Amino acid sequence: MQPDMGDRRSSHRGISGESIPPRVPSVMWFALVVSIFAPGISVHAQFLGNNGITGSTKAPASEYVGSSACADCHQEIYRDYSRTGMGRSTSLITPEFLKSWPTSASLSDKNTGLHFDVYVRDAHMLAHQIGLENEQVHDSSIVNPASLTPALANNICMSCHQTGDVRVLKPGKDYKDFRPGTPLDDTLTILMVPPKRESPPQQDLLEHYYSMTLSKCFRGSGEKLSCISCHDPHVEPRPEEAAAYFKKKCLACHTEKSCTLPLQIREHQRQSDDCADCHMQKRDVREISHSSITNHRILARPDEPFPDIAFQQSTPALPDLIHLNPRPGKTDAAPPALVLLQAYGELVEKYPQYLDRYYAVLDQLASSDANNPLVQGALGNRDLQAGKYETAIEHLRRAINQGPPKTILYTELADALVRVDRAVEAVEVLQQASDRDPFNAELRKRLIVQLIQVKNFTNAKKEMEIYVQRFPAD
Numbered sequence: 001m002q003p004d005m006g007d008r009r010s011s012h013r014g015i016s017g018e019s020i021p022p023r024v025p026s027v028m029w030f031a032l033v034v035s036i037f038a039p040g041i042s043v044h045a046q047f048l049g050n051n052g053i054t055g056s057t058k059a060p061a062s063e064y065v066g067s068s069a070c071a072d073c074h075q076e077i078y079r080d081y082s083r084t085g086m087g088r089s090t091s092l093i094t095p096e097f098l099k100s101w102p103t104s105a106s107l108s109d110k111n112t113g114l115h116f117d118v119y120v121r122d123a124h125m126l127a128h129q130i131g132l133e134n135e136q137v138h139d140s141s142i143v144n145p146a147s148l149t150p151a152l153a154n155n156i157c158m159s160c161h162q163t164g165d166v167r168v169l170k171p172g173k174d175y176k177d178f179r180p181g182t183p184l185d186d187t188l189t190i191l192m193v194p195p196k197r198e199s200p201p202q203q204d205l206l207e208h209y210y211s212m213t214l215s216k217c218f219r220g221s222g223e224k225l226s227c228i229s230c231h232d233p234h235v236e237p238r239p240e241e242a243a244a245y246f247k248k249k250c251l252a253c254h255t256e257k258s259c260t261l262p263l264q265i266r267e268h269q270r271q272s273d274d275c276a277d278c279h280m281q282k283r284d285v286r287e288i289s290h291s292s293i294t295n296h297r298i299l300a301r302p303d304e305p306f307p308d309i310a311f312q313q314s315t316p317a318l319p320d321l322i323h324l325n326p327r328p329g330k331t332d333a334a335p336p337a338l339v340l341l342q343a344y345g346e347l348v349e350k351y352p353q354y355l356d357r358y359y360a361v362l363d364q365l366a367s368s369d370a371n372n373p374l375v376q377g378a379l380g381n382r383d384l385q386a387g388k389y390e391t392a393i394e395h396l397r398r399a400i401n402q403g404p405p406k407t408i409l410y411t412e413l414a415d416a417l418v419r420v421d422r423a424v425e426a427v428e429v430l431q432q433a434s435d436r437d438p439f440n441a442e443l444r445k446r447l448i449v450q451l452i453q454v455k456n457f458t459n460a461k462k463e464m465e466i467y468v469q470r471f472p473a474d
Helices: 026-037 075-081 095-100 150-161 208-213 216-220 239-250 263-267 275-279 337-347 352-368 373-385 389-402 407-419 423-436 441-453 457-470
Strands: 104-109 114-121 124-130 166-169 188-192 282-284 292-294
Touching: 150 208, 166 337, 188 337, 208 216, 239 275, 337 352, 337 373, 352 373, 373 389, 373 407, 389 407, 407 423, 407 441, 423 441, 441 457
Parallel strands: none
Antiparallel strands: 104 114, 114 124, 166 188, 282 292
């Protein structure tokens, strides 16, 4: 059986003009890195994306204890879970693991707003993670998703298995703030560009929840169908057991007579009398070898058109985006303006129709929340693009000083300084950015080029040597 894998989408550029890398392994890397490196990580730098985090002093976070901590009381569940894909996606660091780990690796994901630099040094694995500014205390209570409402149970799965077109952290939040049993939208807003009848939804990688909501099963259940109606996160049936396992899930609501296809035909299909093989067909994932994705729209027939509801999911409060995870009971409320600013800013390259909306929200925030560093950074970017370099410098410096300082703010400030013939100051700014983000290869290249342009060849050579040492594979 081929595993269902993550998403890969083509690179694009957001409002800031920075290249956004493909994001296939980002969700999986996020789960891997956070769970493995939670103990002892001290994070001081900020991330490359648009998501703002309000600085504060917090106590150290709970450490990753691993699934084995549950084994004494839940031996059977632990054994079954250890055999699943999710159960094998995290592990403790051992000397044997380090021997097989690459010298260094970097990953940036604009959609999640995270950047990772992972490297091995002196028999230790170290991680520089940009995006989680401060450690914090976690609620240690255990939540059973089966005791939650379907919406809250789905929120747990959506945190990894639903990307939408853009995911934006709420002001003052980071990814570790989400706790199962609480609304995901309190931490993270997931938004989607509304599909049109002439261009219905095409993307199904990591869109499991959205696809399920378009199914007759979900709508017929009064939205009570949830991910765990069919999936037990502790159990992954063996390939030879999967058809019968999931057929039993279907028969919890349906009967043998529900299927209009004669039994004799069903028994001679590729998977004998397999509900999912007909109604949740898999397709190969072209971008990832030996992987497939299951269509969670649960089609009665392969050519079944999208339901009308697929084109009616926006609201008067948010007419140009679909809010995929609104807080229960607040489905008609629009996300905060700061969230929309970041969302529109990330969408404009692929969907230029959002540019006017982006600037409208920015104008609104310039009046209502002008001192917010995210707003100052956006104003700086706008002035930089408009050729108003002096005011761009002013806004960008305010954004950096009010924090949290992000790499993009430093690089845009350096651009503005170069435009007004202050190249030496631009070098200083890029040096500060490199000190804060020491494993950002593109940033260090930029610093080297700027040093050469101001004829500071001694330091340019020094930075080249540092670059080769830190990025030997380049």
